[in-house]
Amino acid sequence: MNAVKKLLRYLRGYRAVMLLSMLLAAGSVLLTLYVPIIFGDAIDLIIDRGNVDIKGVVSLLARAGIVAAAASLMQWLMNIINNRIAFETVRDLRDTAFKRISRLPLSFIDSHSHGDLVSRVIADVDQLSEGLLLGFTHFFTGIVTIAATLCFMLTISWPITIIAVVLTPLSLFVARFVSKSTYELFRGQSRIRGEQTSLIDEMIGSQKLVNAYNYTKKSHDRFSEINQRLTGISVKAIFLSSLVNPTARFVNAIVYAAVGLAGALCVIPNASGEALLTVGGLTCLLSYANQYTKPFNEISGVVTELQNAIACAERIFELIEAEPESSDEGLKRLEGVKGNVSLDSVSFSYSPERPLIEGLCLSAKPGQRIAIVGPTGCGKTTLINLLMRFYDVTGGAVRVEGNDIRELTRHSLREGYGMVLQETWLKSGTIAQNIRMGRQDATDDEIIAAAKAAHAHSFIKRLPNGYDTVIGEDGGSLSAGQKQLLCITRVMLKRPPMLILDEATSSIDTRTEIRVQRAFEKLMEGKTSFIVAHRLSTIMSADLILVMKDGHIIEQGTHDELLERKGFYSTLYNSQFAH
């Protein structure tokens, strides 16, 4: 229910329009219900040969035309207004959610499945808009329709109204009964469906293995067994659930017949020669009886839809209300970066039970090259996370030019770094747009120069539209190596005072790698750089080597110092000769 309140807050701006929508709904319902009455009156004027009041009929029909037109118009206007409220609310929600994402700490993004977050912003919001729309359109209209129909029927004949009112719950009762018994079946169906989907997932996901190891016969059998079970339960579930409408219609037919019977009997004049009802009144009642139960079914449908929508709203608000990063406001900008970076007995852990980095000290002077070495998963990325302040240290401090980076604005800190990660990321857009991320105000010539420096120019030139080629999601058809070259180009364009290269050339072929490496050498001159590398030459020429294992920095020093120490580094270095 909390979500409902929050949702209402988003709707607050639309209060006036919502009121208008309700007025229109009430108006259109009343007019719609008035039309059969006019027709009934008109029919009452058509009694028998030579006994027809044509003039009266014409004037009544003209009125019916006007009323019907007004009712349609009001309904349309109401629809437009409802559309506006629903779609604009979800637009605002999406904007808010996206803005929040851009301010969420990386720890949040890393620890949540991206698919789940995306589905909150897309699928859940969509479901919500559907629910809002249906709610606005059907819920209120439905209630007004039921109330007004009853009133109108009462004015025509109260005993017959009572017959209708007593009989209609029958259809609701039947619907309840059916949906209760189908619920279990549908649950069973989705359970078996889930089972089948995971088999499909496994088998088709590993189709090549299944092929290579001749597993097809066996997997056919497994699939077929599940498929038969699914068929059995689906037939039952679908059949049972399809009973709701026909049975409701049957109940409706009974109401119709009962109203018809009672009505007709009332039309026959009694002993004193007066009739309780006219033929026109009967027609009108019959037409009401026909549509009287419809809003009940609609409302019960809308209620499920609304419940669903509220569940979705909860998931959206969970995202929107997630704790954002601490604000940068009031912090000073980092200026005049030369490249003095120091780690002051830094400790860090992703979760308190598992300390990762403890008491790490390190000092890098401008122009120094720090190589980080160690097996996969040893925590090299963690170090980068701390330097860039994607994560905050849990103890000690990271300092740039003597400033604790927590006292600097994030933008000014990050502007000082150029980063190339092993996992490349490109946005959908043109090649030029992607490179320009390095420096927004770069000219085309500067972009080309950077691309040349990164040896990306020659492949970009060969793309269908050169630098204006649009690349799809995650680089689309570019190879891993080409994507990496583009990421390197960005940094070449940025020329920052500090560099972070995380296996930046891992996907590039050997020849290009050597050339790119040379370009990096030039770029790194006079700059402080942190390099996660696998090339011997890069590591050996580093001013400082950090050897990491299981999240700890176990050794640091130059290549020669570390060899001399005969520790982990020298074991790593020598291990392959042992074979």
Next chain:
Amino acid sequence: MTDGLLRLLRFFRGYRAEAVLAPSFKIIEAIFELLLPLVVARIIDVGIPSGDRGYIAGMCGIMVLFGALGLMSTLTAQYFSAKGAVGFASAVRQGLFDHIQSLSFAELDRLGGSTLITRMTNDINQVQSGVNLTLRLLMRSPVIVFGAMIMAFTIDPGEALIFVGVIPALSLVVFGIMIASIYLFKRVQKSLDTVLLKTRENLVGARVIRAFCMEKSEVEEFTEKNDLLSKTQKFAGMISSVMNPLTYFMVNIGIIFLIYTGALKVESGVLTQGLVIALYNYMSQILVELVKLANFIISLTKCIASGNRIEEVFRVSSSMEYGRKSEGLSQEYAVELEGVGFSYQGASSHAIEKINLSIKPGESLGIIGPTGCGKSTLISLIPRFYDATEGVVRLYGRDVREYTKDALSSYVAVVMQKAELFKGSIRDNVALGAEGVSDSELESAIESAQAGELLREHPEGLDYMIEQGGRNLSGGQRQRLGIARALARRPRILILDDSASALDYATEASLRRSLGSLDYSPVIITVSQRVASVMHCDRILVLEDGQAVGLGGHEELLASCEDYRELYESQIRSSGGARG
């Protein structure tokens, strides 16, 4: 555009009776509904003027009876349609599953796993509900609409002309708006896709975006796309919400004409009051039914689109035909590649080119080279996962294209880079596809693959359950079970495609020793980027950009092959970073 769906109808075999019975019973239901207004007319024209209460009660009894008969025929129809639609869909599902299994690697590459999974699940469900609706509504709606018109003709041909005018006009509006809506909603979907893309992009690229301080411009881009989406949605909503008010208005105009002309005819004695009411009721029925029909057609278009997507997969046939031979011709060479080249479908350049290679039974061969040099491509030609686009591949003297599929898969076992394990016991996973292998044979295969510790650690032994994707095992354990799976088949040719990358050096070395001492001494082909993994092989093939740049023993290559020496120096001598 319905081509694909129509072709799928072959799966209706076995459900023909249902396909006929369901709509037939629906028609019966519709007829009962159409008779109702006539009964009402009798009450008004006969029962009321004569004051015959018994007659009126009888007529109302008939109404209830019609309702009951209608209900029974509907239920029968629903039963047949549920049975027919579900039966049809499950036949399609099984057929599609079997079809996908029959496809060769080349087609699987082209189709991609995730699309196949969507087609197997979402699309087939969509078709199932579409077919179910079709069986129920396709006949009913037209029968009601045209039935109402025909009934009007039987009452009074002149009045029926109003129906003849209103029905096409209504249909035009209903279907016109529907077509426009389908088009508009497609645009909404497209616009929604761009919003989705932007969201996902920002989650995946959060680090890079923040590193380059792009948050603000990304938010701006999103707002712009989101705005466009909202505008498209509002426009589409506005058009589609014209439908109800407009059709309502049109039907009422029809009724006004009906009552007016009816009044004139009653005045002249051609019609009765009751019949005018009957005509009025028929007009109302038409509207309700047309709206149902329009909704039905919207689901039908979705069903057709899904049907086409499914049929697309059926139309992809395996490009590979297998031979009938199961024995080789000579024992001199286990594997021979003669001038072999290969390029992937749609690729402009060769993945590998002009490879010549002969491997004797029992020999061990290493293949090394940087990522993307064609190592995996080369070895996938040996078990004929793909057909070489140039040259010939032979196993035991016979062209691979002459062997049966069974023979190929029993000769050659490939352990792939990513060890794919299924949910199930160790036994199921290791025995995969190998028929009639005893537990002791499985255990010895697992021992040879250096995964024996797994059996000892878990008291359930071979019955230890592996979760989907092998989540409860380490990367190294998964790889070793993948190797055990290959060994359980006692292949003559064993190919390890970078399949020991998650093992530490000591384990890798003992694996190498145990593979070397297998009693059936298979040909062992080891693919790796690491010199240390291949340097002990009898011969090593060095690949660079799809071409062989060296072939020989370790020492020989060190002396003669520059690429090999470069690899060796950058890896072996810089061991510290070699695994980073």
